[in-house]
Amino acid sequence: MRYIDGVSASPSAADGADARVTTGETGLELDLGWAIRMVSSAFGRVATSSVEDLPGGPRGYLVLVALASGEPPSQLALAQRVNLDRTVTTYLLDDLEARQLITRRPDPRDRRARQVLITEEGRAHLERAQHRLAIAERHLLADLDEADSRQLRLLLTRVARTAQREALAPETDC
Template identity: 40%
Template sequence: MASTHNAPLSLDKPLPGFIPGDLAWHLGMILRGHQTLFAEAVAEMPCSVRGYQMLSTVVHHEPANQQALSAHLGIDRTVLTYRIDDLVTAGLVERVPAPTDRRARKIVATEQGVDLLNQLEIRVAAAEQQLLAGLDSTESAQLAALVSKLSMDIHRAQPGANPCEAMDQLD
């Protein structure tokens, strides 16, 4: 007998175990829980969650310039400038000439910024573990793999999509 484990979903039937529309409610509840715990974990960060995301992107992805940082995070460049100003004032990042274009600026983390990011990453990891406390380690790993796979599939299909903008449009 052939396995149906990898069979594609039928496009004319509800998801197994869901009433049509339930997936949105479940994802919304997960997002709400994540937002609350994430914001608490990074409360001391200038610009809160967005500041954390900016600092994390600067450290882990090293965008070539401010425009690349803006594109990666889906933040309007004019808004990004003000948020970078806040991080510069806090001593967490600095603007340096971009190596490929001296007219452009690259945002780099200071030692203080890297230290704070390391501390906050521990708190964020603990918050994510708290969010997933109802799952065992195998289920957590499965969820992480599936969410990653699905989000990357969507990102490839809609490369300019901004997840923050999508959430704003839900209301």
Template identity: 45%
Template sequence: MSNTAPELNGRLGHLLKHAQLRLAELSAEALAPFGVSGRELAVLLVLAGQEAASQQQVAGRLGVDRTTMVAFLDALEGRDLVARRPDPGDRRRNVVVLTAKGADTLRRATEASDAAERRFLAPLSAADAERFRATLQAVALHDDASA
């Protein structure tokens, strides 16, 4: 970002865009050995964080549409990271679960992703990095309807 116009270096949109690009670059590099993207890692994390869920429930938690979710799950299922199974409580729907390979990939990819985040935050002290994360959560997760 050092070669950008100095007039833009104080603009929030410009800074957020370049910070996200840098984090995406570090994350992609860290996740490449595991054959998953950052978005696919998010799917695996959501699946690991709850009991067996339908693909519609997973899509809702991730905020993606049904078509996008099907594409993610098809790709992950093709690599034996997730499996679709009939819901024992409702045979009309399928649930999506991590496979053993998916759980192992999730563990190792999460460690690599965490290392990439630490590398991204390296210019900050530990306290500043924690404040930065908390501040981003406050802004990103703020519900305008409750204001």
């Protein structure tokens, strides 16, 4: 038996709908949409101020994070990975390149495509932004212990991957 806010709940009562039935709660406190909106809004504020020195702010940060690990992606693959419109991505990459945070080169496998690479200057900017963001995140997650914080990140990452798959999936008629 588990407990949600001091009320016993079955193991399947981890989601808000089951918790509402178990506890009789109908308020905002157990509404997933409300929780996501509140966290997103608060995180948006702290994230934006943490990365305001980067071209594109949070979008520029996500691009640098995506580029910091793994094989250099094409511009199109990068746009899909960070869920940005191709045109927006092109302008953002232009701005990041002008600041010498990234560079682009022809893809050796397809010379029509361009690979995007992070520069050493880009890595230095990214490290500073990550440090500022980590401080802001600790403030936002202050009510969670380290294990809960890690669990929250893992669960949100799983949900984000599902959302990304859904966003990239071709639309089908019902």
